Amino acid sequence: MKKFFVILICKMIRFVGKLTGRGSSLPGKVALRLCPDILTRVQLPKRIIAVTGSNGKTSTVEMIAAILRADGQRVVYNNEGSNQVDGVATAILSCCSFSGKLDADVLLVESDERYAVHSFRYFRPTEFVITNLYRDQLTRNGHSESVYDAIAPAIHPDTKLLLNADDPLVSCFAKGHDNVKWFGLDRCTLSSDAPTGVYRDGTYCPLCKAPMTYEFAHYNHIGAYTCTGCGHSRHDTDYAVTDADLEQGVLTIDGEVQVHLALRSIYNVYNILAAYAVCRECGVSSETIAQVIDNYILKNGRVVRFTIGGYDGTLLVSKHENSVAYDTNLRYVAALKEPCTVMVILDAVSRKYFTSETSWLWDIDFDLLNTPQVEKILLVGQYCHDLALRFSFTGIDPEKVEYHADINALAEKMKVEGAGKLYVVTCFSDRQKFLSHTQKEA
Amino acid sequence: MNCKIIHFYPHLMNLYGSYANLTVLRRYLELLGHSVDVVTVAPGEEVNLSDADFIFMGAGTERSQKAALRDFRRFADDIRTLADSGVPMLFCGTAMELLGKSITDEQGTYEALGLADFTAVQSARRQVIDVYGHTELFDAAIVGFLNKSSVISGVERPLLTDCALGWGNEKSGGGEGVLIGNVMGSHLTGPLLVKNPRLLEHVAAIICSRRGEALSTPLPRIPHMEESYIAAEQQLRLRSEK
Ligand SMILES: [Zn+2]
Numbered sequence: 001m002k003k004f005f006v007i008l009i010c011k012m013i014r015f016v017g018k019l020t021g022r023g024s025s026l027p028g029k030v031a032l033r034l035c036p037d038i039l040t041r042v043q044l045p046k047r048i049i050a051v052t053g054s055n056g057k058t059s060t061v062e063m064i065a066a067i068l069r070a071d072g073q074r075v076v077y078n079n080e081g082s083n084q085v086d087g088v089a090t091a092i093l094s095c096c097s098f099s100g101k102l103d104a105d106v107l108l109v110e111s112d113e114r115y116a117v118h119s120f121r122y123f124r125p126t127e128f129v130i131t132n133l134y135r136d137q138l139t140r141n142g143h144s145e146s147v148y149d150a151i152a153p154a155i156h157p158d159t160k161l162l163l164n165a166d167d168p169l170v171s172c173f174a175k176g177h178d179n180v181k182w183f184g185l186d187r188c189t190l191s192s193d194a195p196t197g198v199y200r201d202g203t204y205c206p207l208c209k210a211p212m213t214y215e216f217a218h219y220n221h222i223g224a225y226t227c228t229g230c231g232h233s234r235h236d237t238d239y240a241v242t243d244a245d246l247e248q249g250v251l252t253i254d255g256e257v258q259v260h261l262a263l264r265s266i267y268n269v270y271n272i273l274a275a276y277a278v279c280r281e282c283g284v285s286s287e288t289i290a291q292v293i294d295n296y297i298l299k300n301g302r303v304v305r306f307t308i309g310g311y312d313g314t315l316l317v318s319k320h321e322n323s324v325a326y327d328t329n330l331r332y333v334a335a336l337k338e339p340c341t342v343m344v345i346l347d348a349v350s351r352k353y354f355t356s357e358t359s360w361l362w363d364i365d366f367d368l369l370n371t372p373q374v375e376k377i378l379l380v381g382q383y384c385h386d387l388a389l390r391f392s393f394t395g396i397d398p399e400k401v402e403y404h405a406d407i408n409a410l411a412e413k414m415k416v417e418g419a420g421k422l423y424v425v426t427c428f429s430d431r432q433k434f435l436s437h438t439q440k441e442a
Numbered sequence: 443m444n445c446k447i448i449h450f451y452p453h454l455m456n457l458y459g460s461y462a463n464l465t466v467l468r469r470y471l472e473l474l475g476h477s478v479d480v481v482t483v484a485p486g487e488e489v490n491l492s493d494a495d496f497i498f499m500g501a502g503t504e505r506s507q508k509a510a511l512r513d514f515r516r517f518a519d520d521i522r523t524l525a526d527s528g529v530p531m532l533f534c535g536t537a538m539e540l541l542g543k544s545i546t547d548e549q550g551t552y553e554a555l556g557l558a559d560f561t562a563v564q565s566a567r568r569q570v571i572d573v574y575g576h577t578e579l580f581d582a583a584i585v586g587f588l589n590k591s592s593v594i595s596g597v598e599r600p601l602l603t604d605c606a607l608g609w610g611n612e613k614s615g616g617g618e619g620v621l622i623g624n625v626m627g628s629h630l631t632g633p634l635l636v637k638n639p640r641l642l643e644h645v646a647a648i649i650c651s652r653r654g655e656a657l658s659t660p661l662p663r664i665p666h667m668e669e670s671y672i673a674a675e676q677q678l679r680l681r682s683e684k
């Protein structure tokens with residue numbers, strides 16, 4: 001009976017939330033408060049797929065859901081609330097029947113890296129995808145090895161792991177685990193001979209700290225590594241992107257499946273590959289997958305096109321406190337051929353908590369913007385001086401760089417002055433402060 | 443003059459933008475009219491420390507710290523001699539813990555260099571918090587951020603005598619870091635010398651005075667550094683007064 005009431009209350013809170021236009025994790029939070037073991041009392045589908053990692057979780061999960069649905073499978077996933085246990089509970093309880101049966105073929109869970117262990121106390125994923133682990137939100141998460149230590153206890157021995165073979169730290173999860181499938185990107189036009197970036201987390205082995213060597217790297221420390229001490233090295237892949245051409249916007253999976261990229265970023269390549277790998281493991285044909293992800297446009301708002309005054313703008317979301325996310329977007333902008341203005345906004349470091357922590361700016365490779373077609377750089381927001389200080393230590397011509405503490409004043413000015421291509425690189429926390437002044441493109 | 447800076451383990455110990463402490467110090471010394479050589483040392487590499495003007499090691503993960511310690515022990519005598527003769531040094535984050543007597547984690551206890559009598563005990567529990575505090579070195583407040591998994595006990599002379607906001611070595615509000623003569627250790631990120639122009643000037647002043655060089659007046663300023671400090675100082679002071 002208790003189960004019935006908890007589910008009822010959860011559904012009611014969600015209904016009211018929907019009326020007032022707010023999707024949140026509150027229903028699940030209340031349900032867990034009323035009945036802490038509610039998730040063990042509900043009947044979940046046989047297949048539970050979980051996805052975690054520093055970057056690409058939301059995009060990967062969105063594509064997995066789209067593919068599985070195209071294959072005729074009924075999917076429930078936590079696309080409204082948070083990726084912590086409250087959000088997962090909200091998704092499950094608001095979709096299950098009053099008797100507690102989740103009428104779906106697949107439960108798909110985007111899981112926060114640090115709190116995976118809390119979600120998976122109540123149920124165990126059959127497939128667990130780990131995309132990558134890098135320096136991310138140090139203020140909250142600590143460094144990537146501490147995130148690794150937080151995920152490891154959440155992995156059940158019976159769970160099938162799908163690991164990114166190109167990430168030396170993620171690959172460590174395979175130690176002592178039998179059931180592992182690997183995905184990775186073969187050497188292709190975008191690869192370099194050695195890791196890139198301001199810092200080199202691939203210099204030393206995550207297991208023994210002996211020096212590592214690289215046969216090639218795709219970005220930062222993601223690539224084909226071998227430890228000179230313990231032999232830890234890139235594993236052979238079960239699913240591989242065999243060729244990727246970001247300039248043409250095409251990638252090939254396993255030598256035969258061609259996919260066009262709506263977003264020509266290396267992240268998108270890995271997210272597509274991870275989604276491909278897990279869906280193949282779930283028995284979906286490569287034809288079905290290719291149909292869904294070919295030119296797939298993400299709905300999660302990571303890329304927004306807009307206009308302001310004479311500017312034709314594109315906003316790329318780059319979580320603050322995540323240097324690899326920034327590097328990826330900066331590399332994307334640097335690879336463009338036409339002249340442009342680049343805006344970096346840092347007004348609030350986080351939307352969830354206050355911090356004045358800006359040391360992560362020194363981990364970002366802003367020198368990527370040191371190319372002729374980037375004609376002007378606007379550093380904007382409360383922390384524009386932290387940005388300007390950081391930029392004064394790049395090779396970028398100071399004449400190109402302007403700083404503006406007041407976003408609103410700058411937006412008003414841009415409505416009447418200037419024109420051309422504009423790329424805005426910023427975080428969820430600051431995105432709306434500028435976008436609210438712009439016209440969204442239909 | 444030509445300054446020689448020794449940078450220990452730049453790739454192994456480089457969390458939280460630590461390297462930028464040296465980036466700004468180098469620029470500052472250059473603005474003072476000096477030339478600067480930065481000599482990097484990787485584990486196993488030989489280096490001559492005898493004529494060093496400044497020694498630096500950045501923050502690393504707890505595992506990287508143990509690897510750094512395994513190599514750094516061979517420099518224990520040299521470092522102690524240089525510290526006794528007043529050579530300024532900065533050890534950031536987990537590197538600070540190498541200066542104490544020992545470091546303990548779940549696997550065991552590791553003997554450290556023993557420049558001071560403190561001990562560090564690491565656990566899975568992390569302190570992650572903004573810091574606002576004061577030092578005996580000058581009047582201006584020190585700002586930064588702390589992300590550490592250790593409790594440090596037995597520090598006689600902390601770098602920050604109090605933390606109005608944030609965690610100290612052992613507890614909320616207590617002293618943070620360590621001062622051993624001109625050797626500084628601190629878990630503060632920022633990076634410390636980037637966020638705190640007074641501390642940068644302090645370090646540069648020691649480097650110059652040991653070489654008998656007077657500082658030029660007025661002191662040079664790195665553009666945007668003061669503004670960045672003022673912004674953080676105001677925000678953190680407000681929060682420390684709550
Ligand atoms: Zn190794």
